[in-house]
Amino acid sequence: DVKVTQSSRYLVKRTGEKVFLECVQDMDHENMFWYRQDPGLGLRLIYFSYDVKMKEKGDIPEGYSVSREKKERFSLILESASTNQTSMYLCASFPNLFDRANQPQHFGDGTRLSIL
Amino acid sequence: AQTVTQSQPEMSVQEAETVTLSCTYDTSENNYYLFWYKQPPSRQMILVIRQEAYKQQNATENRFSVNFQKAAKSFSLKISDSQLGDTAMYFCAFMSYNNNDMRFGAGTRLTVKP
Numbered sequence: 299d300v301k302v303t304q305s306s307r308y309l310v311k312r313t314g315e316k317v318f319l320e321c322v323q324d325m326d327h328e329n330m331f332w333y334r335q336d337p338g339l340g341l342r343l344i345y346f347s348y349d350v351k352m353k354e355k356g357d358i359p360e361g362y363s364v365s366r367e368k369k370e371r372f373s374l375i376l377e378s379a380s381t382n383q384t385s386m387y388l389c390a391s392f393p394n395l396f397d398r399a400n401q402p403q404h405f406g407d408g409t410r411l412s413i414l
Numbered sequence: 415a416q417t418v419t420q421s422q423p424e425m426s427v428q429e430a431e432t433v434t435l436s437c438t439y440d441t442s443e444n445n446y447y448l449f450w451y452k453q454p455p456s457r458q459m460i461l462v463i464r465q466e467a468y469k470q471q472n473a474t475e476n477r478f479s480v481n482f483q484k485a486a487k488s489f490s491l492k493i494s495d496s497q498l499g500d501t502a503m504y505f506c507a508f509m510s511y512n513n514n515d516m517r518f519g520a521g522t523r524l525t526v527k528p
Contacts, residue, residue: 303516329514338423340520348514356515369486388459392514403449403516 301325304389304406312414317376319409321389327404328394330372332356335386335408347372347388379413386410416441416508427496428527432433434481435491435522438504445511448482448489453521454502462504465489467511496526 305320323330329348335339343356345364353364361383363396365373372391376383389406417440427433439448450462465473465482472480477497481490493500506519 320483331516333518338520339417340420341507341518343515343517346515354515390459390516392516394514403461405451408457 302389302391302404302406304387304409306409308410308412310412310414311378311379313374314382315376315379315412317379319374319389319411321372321374321391321406323372323389323404324370325390325391325393325404326369326384327391328369329392330366331365331390331392332362332374333388333390334358335388341388346396355402358402369405381413382409384413390411416443416510416517418506418508418517418519420462420504420506420522422522423520424525426525426527427493429498431496432447432492432494432525433496435493435504435524437452437489437508439487439489439517441487441510443510443512446528447509447511448480449507449509449516450478450480450489450491451518452500452502454499459505463491467495482497482526483510493524498526498528500524501526505520523525 302323309342331346332344347353363375387409392403419438446467448465452460463475477494479481479492503521505521
């Protein structure tokens with residue numbers, strides 16, 4: 299069964315720490331995404347990547363960076379964590395356009411991150 | 415950028431009855447995809463149903479069906495014969511045909527009551 303795996307289900311960090319959230323997919327998808335989910339706001343796109351070493355800013359990239367050195371792995375980095383980054387973070391991967399009609403998108407189980 | 419609006423933050427329905435969740439979106443594109451995702455308390459995002467904009471026929475998956483009104487930019491989800499396991503957050507989402515980013519609505523929390 300295909301999977302998107304996020305490294306942590308729950309994570310607690312302190313203000314000012316550098317935080318890494320890891321996401322790995324085993325479907326050979328080109329596109330990977332990081333979202334944050336907050337009550338009343340739904341899922342908001344932070345960054346996405348459509349190929350190795352490629353990245354695009356989403357709607358709320360401030361305070362975040364990403365890394366995609368290998369096709370299967372997409373990392374979200376909080377350079378200096380702040381309390382307003384306490385949230386649920388979801389990773390997703392999608393195939394390229396020509397596959398999309400036949401292959402569904404997949405999401406990880408989410409990381410609930412608390413910044414104290 | 416495209417926007418997706420779900421105007422119902424919370425809804426409830428009695429078991430075995432039918433409920434409709436609303437979604438509207440804004441885009442200038444002609445070709446795109448629309449989705450409904452379900453997120454139960456387990457947090458796993460589950461694709462419920464998908465509609466391609468160029469298809470006029472409304473998508474159906476068992477008890478789930480959509481009413482896609484392209485001109486009105488409306489994409490509602492109908493759940494028939496509601497079951498307790500349908501209790502979840504439901505997100506409407508839009509994906510452009512020409513690029514790969516997806517936009518979500520704020521979600522509707524559906525509770526199915528016994």
